[in-house]
Amino acid sequence: MKARTAMESDLPAILAIYNHAILTSTAVYDYEPDTMVMRQAWFAAKTKSGMPVFVSEDEDGVSGFATYGAFRNRAGYRYSVEHSVYISEAKRGLGHGRLLLSTLIEAASRHSMHTMIASVDAQNEISIHLHLKLGFAQVAHFREVGYKFDRWLDLIFLQKILDPSTRPDSN
Numbered sequence: 001m002k003a004r005t006a007m008e009s010d011l012p013a014i015l016a017i018y019n020h021a022i023l024t025s026t027a028v029y030d031y032e033p034d035t036m037v038m039r040q041a042w043f044a045a046k047t048k049s050g051m052p053v054f055v056s057e058d059e060d061g062v063s064g065f066a067t068y069g070a071f072r073n074r075a076g077y078r079y080s081v082e083h084s085v086y087i088s089e090a091k092r093g094l095g096h097g098r099l100l101l102s103t104l105i106e107a108a109s110r111h112s113m114h115t116m117i118a119s120v121d122a123q124n125e126i127s128i129h130l131h132l133k134l135g136f137a138q139v140a141h142f143r144e145v146g147y148k149f150d151r152w153l154d155l156i157f158l159q160k161i162l163d164p165s166t167r168p169d170s171n
Helices: 008-024 036-049 096-110 125-133
Strands: 002-005 053-058 061-070 080-087 115-121 137-148 151-161
Touching (some): 002 096, 008 053, 008 061, 008 080, 036 053, 036 061, 053 096, 061 096, 096 115, 096 125, 115 125, 125 137
Parallel strands (some): 080 115
Antiparallel strands (some): 053 061, 061 080, 115 151, 137 151
């Protein structure tokens, strides 16, 4: 298993993984699957903005993907990123999530990001546990902020300070 930078040719696998999450889980608080056109626009926007997209792959092909983007669209937040990690159902529990999240942490550190933030459904104990193992701390618990599958959903925020000594430029 390895992590690498995603290519446009990975988009069918990325789309399948993401749509499965939409249709079967509360990992995404959306109801309708994305289209290939939507994923292509997403990938183009990530590429244009310099935000990374990584995939994990093994002998069976792409098994997961991860990315980060702006936490908020205000200048003062420019050193904070929010990330996402999605693993195909068949490959969960095999280390792909840890590999991709570790790869994102390294990339964010290299790009002088100060902190990473995760938004995780409160019932996703596996994701919460993974984040805690990799040095994230739970910083918020929002009650009943999402609604899916005929029930209210709680959202957990987890945060990791990447390098507390990093100081941004004077802007």
